[in-house]
Amino acid sequence: MSRQDDYASAEQRLHALQQCPAALGTAESVDWIETHISWLLLAGDWVYKFKKPLKLDFLDFSTQALRRAACEEELRVNRRTAPALYQDLVALAGDTHGGLQLLPLAQAPPDAEPAVRMRRFDQAALLSHVLEAQRLTPAHIDALARHVEGFHDKAAVALPGQGWGTAQAVRAPVQDCLAALQPQVAQAMPDLGPVLAQVAQWCAAHGEALAPVFEERLRTGRVRECHGDLHLANLVLVNAAPQLFDAIEFNPALRWIDCVADIAFLAMDLQARGRADLAWRFLNAWLERTGDYAGLQVLDYYRVYRALVRARVAGLRLAQTVGDARAACLQEQQRYLRLALCFAQPRPVALWLAYGFSGSGKSTQSLGLVCQRGMVRVRADVERKRLFGLESGDASSAVPGGIYTADASLRTHDRLAQAARWALQAGHAVLVDATFLNPAMRQRFIALAQELRVPCRILCFEAPLDVLRERVRARQQAGGDASEADVRVLEAQWAAARPLSTDEEALAVHVDTTQPVDWDRLLPPVSNSGAPA
Incomplete structure (x- = not known):
């Protein structure tokens, strides 16, 4: 037979x-x-x-x-x-x-x-359907980032010599996917041949350039037995919490991968379904939990690959369908190929400094901006606690000597600068969330932007002192926040404050957080030249 x-x-x-x-x-x-x-x-x-x-x-x-x-x-x-x-x-x-x-x-x-x-389970509980029904919330995304990070944290770690995660192992499935797509596109959508060729050229160049990074990711334990097929149709709400299922079982090479390759699938899928804002919320939440800002170097490579995977799957279904279903597969394949090309294109890159007193709304208000504009955010409160082995919501009182010393602040800003450098060099816009009340710290990051030849802007988050006091008190009472600044700290900041210099003021955008912030009105998109896009 x-x-x-x-x-x-x-x-x-x-x-x-x-x-x-x-x-x-x-x-x-x-x-x-x-x-x-x-x-x-x-x-x-x-x-x-x-x-x-x-x-x-x-x-x-x-x-x-x-x-x-x-x-x-x-x-x-x-x-x-x-x-x-x-x-x-x-x-x-x-x-x-x-x-x-x-x-x-x-x-x-x-x-x-x-x-x-x-x-x-009820098919309506699949996150793909939850999204279609417009019921996927930011809280779901935050819970998903916790779930995925916890899963990766416990996953078996690949060791050098096992064959997983090497530069060759990373590039092979990308090359296989491109090879499989070429006859599909030539037969069904020849007009997309130039798109596929451009993506293939980008993958070849970046796969070679990133080879040392892939090897370093393997050496530092970032390659693990992951899920391998982490998109919305393989996530379901169980007791209102997102849960992964349907991991790849048929090919271990597609499962023993960089954790960034895993999360890139979900980020790509959200963007493909028209929710780039949720994609960036997930990416930033995952980055905050893992601290893996070095992984931004390979994010675009894996997002391109994941879009190619979905284009290939659409091509496989194309051969098994007829009529309207076939037309839908063709449309889906075209959409994913164009998305792969989109991820391969350069984007506006800039360094943003979120400046202001405790309680001024830096973290709350900047989250909307980074999700809307597709930016990486690095938070001083989170990275400071990571230095001492603390989760973002943990109290620091048990740490001998405390975590708010001058040395700890210097080390924290070292981490912020390194994360910003990784992200900027990988072609991502970055927002660094710190008080930046020390002029020397501001100058350090302005100098970083000048070194990397990207625009730098200062977002000045502002509110009256009585409003700041009330926000700080409310935050302390609620608990679980990365910031531990109390009213005493706030008032010390206020007393020691000095205005921005004339040169810094030229970079500043003032944000009144006593009213809803309209980022589209306040901040026209900035191009790589520093001019409004």
Whole structure:
């Protein structure tokens, strides 16, 4: 029997099973979902996931033994994040003539078709659908960043010599993806050939230039057993909290990757779905939790790759569909190819300094700006605590000698400067969130911008002293904030304050935080030349 016959026979058999709800333990109708590599039957409280008998350049499900091994691996890798969803393995025995039977895998005959049994959830709870329904909130994004960071923190770490995360291992799947897309595009969308060629040229140049960075990321433990397919359709709200599922099981090379390669998929997906603001909120929340600002050097490379992956998946589905579904696949492939090219283009780069007293609204108000404009934010309050092994919301009272010494402040600004340098050199606009009440600290960052030949602006966040006092008191009472400044600290800042110099004032934009801030009105976008865009 040919591979095509195997595929048709397996599909026919599962459609027959779909028509026998009793064999699946339910009296209700059975729903059918198809992906480019799997068939899923949704029956009652359960989902049965079968592998398609395929052999592609990135997976091999061509034999029953290989499909069984893939099912076993799927159970293992997904119980790391969703143990309640992934139940056990079953197998389909019998045929359409003598009757079909679903059995526990251990009780099934050797020729039975294996499947993963999962607990069913409401499809409306998928984050892709939550977003479409306009119910995905900033709180969901913040919780997702915590969930992903926690998962990565506990994930197994790749070691040099295992083959994962080397420059060659990073570039190989990108090259494979481009090679697979070339005949797809040539046949279905020849007008996009120049777009694909431009992206391929960018990937080749940047893949080579970043080779030492990839190796350094491996050496410093940033390559781990990640998820591998971290997009919105593989995230679900469980008890109102986002949860990862459907990690890649079929190819370990696609799972043992840089953590930035993992989060780049989600950031790309949010932007592809028209929510670049949420993408940047997620990226900044993840960066604050990990401190991995060095990873910004490889972010664009991985965002381009992830867009190419989705373009390729659309191409695979294209070969399996007809009619309106085929037209939708073509449109999707075109959208992702253009997004890949977008990520490869230079963007306006500038260094912004968030300047002001404690309670002036620097952190609260700047978050909206960085999400809206696609910027990286680095916060002094967070990085200061990281220096001492503290989480951003931890109290520092237990640290001997305290964390607010002159030496700690100098070290904190060293970290801020290094993070800003990484981000700027990687082509990202950066906002550094600190009080910047010390003129020497301001001059250090202005000099950094001059060295890197990018514009520098100072955002002066302002409010009357009585408003500042009330905000600081309220923040202390609420607890959990990275800033620990109290009214005493605020009043000391106020008493010692000196105005900006004439040269600094020329860079300043004054932000009144006693009223809602309209960034579009206050700050026209700035180009690389420093002029309004």
